[in-house]
Amino acid sequence: MANQDTAEQAFDAQEPATKPSVTMQVVALLLAVGLCVGVGVAGALFTTPKIPTWYAGLEKPPWTPPNYLFGPVWTTLYILMGIAAWLVWRKGDSGVALTFFGVQLALNAIWSPIFFGLESPLLGLLVIVPLWLMIGVTIYGFARRWWPAALLLVPYLLWVSYASCLNFAIWRLNG
Numbered sequence: 001m002a003n004q005d006t007a008e009q010a011f012d013a014q015e016p017a018t019k020p021s022v023t024m025q026v027v028a029l030l031l032a033v034g035l036c037v038g039v040g041v042a043g044a045l046f047t048t049p050k051i052p053t054w055y056a057g058l059e060k061p062p063w064t065p066p067n068y069l070f071g072p073v074w075t076t077l078y079i080l081m082g083i084a085a086w087l088v089w090r091k092g093d094s095g096v097a098l099t100f101f102g103v104q105l106a107l108n109a110i111w112s113p114i115f116f117g118l119e120s121p122l123l124g125l126l127v128i129v130p131l132w133l134m135i136g137v138t139i140y141g142f143a144r145r146w147w148p149a150a151l152l153l154v155p156y157l158l159w160v161s162y163a164s165c166l167n168f169a170i171w172r173l174n175g
Contacts, residue, residue, distance in 0.1 A: 033082030040078045043112030050116040059173040080152045087149035088142050097141030104134035121171035128164045
Protein backbone atom coordinates (compact mmCIF):
# COMPACT_ATOMS: atom_id res chain seq x y z
CA MET A 1 0.00 0.00 0.00
CA ALA A 2 2.88 2.35 0.76
CA ASN A 3 4.22 1.98 -2.80
CA GLN A 4 0.82 2.87 -4.23
CA ASP A 5 0.58 5.95 -1.98
CA THR A 6 4.04 7.07 -3.09
CA ALA A 7 3.15 6.65 -6.77
CA GLU A 8 -0.09 8.58 -6.31
CA GLN A 9 1.73 11.36 -4.45
CA ALA A 10 4.32 11.61 -7.23
CA PHE A 11 1.56 11.82 -9.82
CA ASP A 12 -0.39 14.38 -7.78
CA ALA A 13 2.76 16.46 -7.36
CA GLN A 14 2.71 17.06 -11.10
CA GLU A 15 -0.78 18.55 -11.02
CA PRO A 16 -1.01 22.36 -11.03
CA ALA A 17 -2.23 24.04 -7.84
CA THR A 18 -5.26 25.47 -9.65
CA LYS A 19 -6.65 23.80 -12.72
CA PRO A 20 -7.92 25.93 -15.61
CA SER A 21 -11.65 25.75 -16.30
CA VAL A 22 -12.91 23.21 -18.82
CA THR A 23 -13.66 26.05 -21.25
CA MET A 24 -10.11 27.39 -20.89
CA GLN A 25 -8.70 23.89 -21.41
CA VAL A 26 -10.74 23.38 -24.60
CA VAL A 27 -9.72 26.80 -25.93
CA ALA A 28 -6.07 26.05 -25.12
CA LEU A 29 -6.28 22.67 -26.87
CA LEU A 30 -7.80 24.24 -29.98
CA LEU A 31 -5.17 26.99 -29.97
CA ALA A 32 -2.29 24.53 -29.53
CA VAL A 33 -3.50 22.22 -32.30
CA GLY A 34 -4.45 25.20 -34.49
CA LEU A 35 -1.00 26.75 -34.10
CA CYS A 36 0.74 23.53 -35.07
CA VAL A 37 -1.57 22.83 -38.01
CA GLY A 38 -1.17 26.49 -39.03
CA VAL A 39 2.59 25.98 -39.26
CA GLY A 40 1.89 23.07 -41.58
CA VAL A 41 -0.50 25.09 -43.72
CA ALA A 42 2.04 27.92 -43.98
CA GLY A 43 4.71 25.43 -45.01
CA ALA A 44 2.39 23.97 -47.64
CA LEU A 45 2.16 27.41 -49.25
CA PHE A 46 5.85 27.11 -50.07
CA THR A 47 5.84 23.38 -50.76
CA THR A 48 2.79 22.80 -52.96
CA PRO A 49 3.78 25.02 -55.91
CA LYS A 50 7.29 23.51 -56.00
CA ILE A 51 6.25 19.83 -56.03
CA PRO A 52 5.37 19.60 -59.75
CA THR A 53 8.22 21.88 -60.83
CA TRP A 54 11.45 22.11 -58.86
CA TYR A 55 10.99 19.06 -56.58
CA ALA A 56 9.85 16.83 -59.45
CA GLY A 57 13.08 17.63 -61.29
CA LEU A 58 15.34 16.63 -58.41
CA GLU A 59 17.11 13.32 -58.28
CA LYS A 60 15.78 11.44 -55.25
CA PRO A 61 16.74 8.18 -53.55
CA PRO A 62 14.62 5.10 -54.31
CA TRP A 63 13.22 5.14 -50.76
CA THR A 64 11.54 8.53 -51.27
CA PRO A 65 7.87 8.26 -50.28
CA PRO A 66 5.16 9.19 -52.78
CA ASN A 67 4.14 12.84 -52.67
CA TYR A 68 0.59 12.06 -51.54
CA LEU A 69 1.91 10.60 -48.28
CA PHE A 70 3.44 13.81 -46.93
CA GLY A 71 0.19 15.71 -46.32
CA PRO A 72 -1.57 13.11 -44.17
CA VAL A 73 1.59 12.27 -42.24
CA TRP A 74 2.39 15.89 -41.43
CA THR A 75 -1.23 16.69 -40.54
CA THR A 76 -1.28 13.80 -38.08
CA LEU A 77 2.05 14.87 -36.60
CA TYR A 78 0.94 18.49 -36.20
CA ILE A 79 -2.20 17.36 -34.38
CA LEU A 80 -0.15 15.13 -32.07
CA MET A 81 2.28 18.00 -31.44
CA GLY A 82 -0.55 20.32 -30.46
CA ILE A 83 -2.09 17.75 -28.13
CA ALA A 84 1.30 17.07 -26.53
CA ALA A 85 1.93 20.79 -25.93
CA TRP A 86 -1.55 21.16 -24.46
CA LEU A 87 -1.02 18.21 -22.10
CA VAL A 88 2.22 19.75 -20.84
CA TRP A 89 0.59 23.18 -20.48
CA ARG A 90 -2.14 21.59 -18.33
CA LYS A 91 0.49 20.38 -15.89
CA GLY A 92 1.50 23.95 -15.10
CA ASP A 93 5.01 25.25 -14.47
CA SER A 94 6.01 24.08 -17.94
CA GLY A 95 7.67 27.22 -19.27
CA VAL A 96 11.00 25.60 -20.10
CA ALA A 97 9.46 22.59 -21.83
CA LEU A 98 7.09 24.80 -23.82
CA THR A 99 9.99 27.10 -24.77
CA PHE A 100 11.79 24.08 -26.23
CA PHE A 101 8.57 23.24 -28.06
CA GLY A 102 8.37 26.78 -29.45
CA VAL A 103 11.95 26.66 -30.71
CA GLN A 104 11.43 23.35 -32.51
CA LEU A 105 8.14 24.61 -33.96
CA ALA A 106 9.89 27.75 -35.27
CA LEU A 107 12.58 25.59 -36.89
CA ASN A 108 9.86 23.42 -38.38
CA ALA A 109 8.13 26.54 -39.71
CA ILE A 110 11.22 27.79 -41.56
CA TRP A 111 12.27 24.50 -43.12
CA SER A 112 9.74 24.50 -46.00
CA PRO A 113 10.40 28.13 -47.01
CA ILE A 114 14.12 27.35 -47.03
CA PHE A 115 14.12 23.91 -48.67
CA PHE A 116 11.30 24.56 -51.14
CA GLY A 117 11.01 28.36 -51.26
CA LEU A 118 14.73 28.95 -51.70
CA GLU A 119 15.13 25.62 -53.52
CA SER A 120 18.05 24.81 -51.25
CA PRO A 121 18.53 21.27 -49.93
CA LEU A 122 21.79 22.38 -48.29
CA LEU A 123 20.18 25.18 -46.29
CA GLY A 124 17.27 22.86 -45.55
CA LEU A 125 19.75 20.40 -44.08
CA LEU A 126 21.23 23.17 -41.94
CA VAL A 127 17.74 23.72 -40.48
CA ILE A 128 16.50 20.15 -40.19
CA VAL A 129 19.47 18.93 -38.12
CA PRO A 130 18.91 21.52 -35.34
CA LEU A 131 15.17 20.81 -35.67
CA TRP A 132 15.83 17.12 -35.02
CA LEU A 133 17.97 17.98 -32.00
CA MET A 134 15.34 20.35 -30.61
CA ILE A 135 12.63 17.71 -30.99
CA GLY A 136 14.79 15.44 -28.84
CA VAL A 137 15.27 18.20 -26.27
CA THR A 138 11.52 18.88 -26.33
CA ILE A 139 10.74 15.21 -25.77
CA TYR A 140 13.10 15.25 -22.79
CA GLY A 141 11.48 18.42 -21.42
CA PHE A 142 7.98 17.03 -21.92
CA ALA A 143 8.95 13.72 -20.29
CA ARG A 144 10.05 15.62 -17.19
CA ARG A 145 6.60 17.20 -17.00
CA TRP A 146 4.40 14.27 -18.09
CA TRP A 147 5.75 11.30 -20.06
CA PRO A 148 2.58 10.52 -22.08
CA ALA A 149 2.93 13.94 -23.73
CA ALA A 150 6.52 13.09 -24.63
CA LEU A 151 5.40 9.81 -26.21
CA LEU A 152 3.11 11.72 -28.56
CA LEU A 153 6.21 13.38 -30.03
CA VAL A 154 8.08 10.14 -30.76
CA PRO A 155 6.41 9.63 -34.20
CA TYR A 156 7.41 13.21 -35.04
CA LEU A 157 11.04 12.50 -34.10
CA LEU A 158 11.01 9.32 -36.18
CA TRP A 159 9.52 11.10 -39.21
CA VAL A 160 11.98 14.00 -38.96
CA SER A 161 14.80 11.44 -38.65
CA TYR A 162 13.62 9.95 -41.93
CA ALA A 163 13.08 13.40 -43.47
CA SER A 164 16.61 14.40 -42.42
CA CYS A 165 18.06 11.39 -44.21
CA LEU A 166 15.93 12.22 -47.25
CA ASN A 167 17.04 15.87 -47.15
CA PHE A 168 20.68 14.76 -46.95
CA ALA A 169 20.28 12.29 -49.83
CA ILE A 170 18.61 14.91 -52.03
CA TRP A 171 21.41 17.36 -51.29
CA ARG A 172 24.07 14.74 -52.12
CA LEU A 173 22.33 13.61 -55.32
CA ASN A 174 21.76 17.15 -56.57
CA GLY A 175 24.63 19.14 -55.03
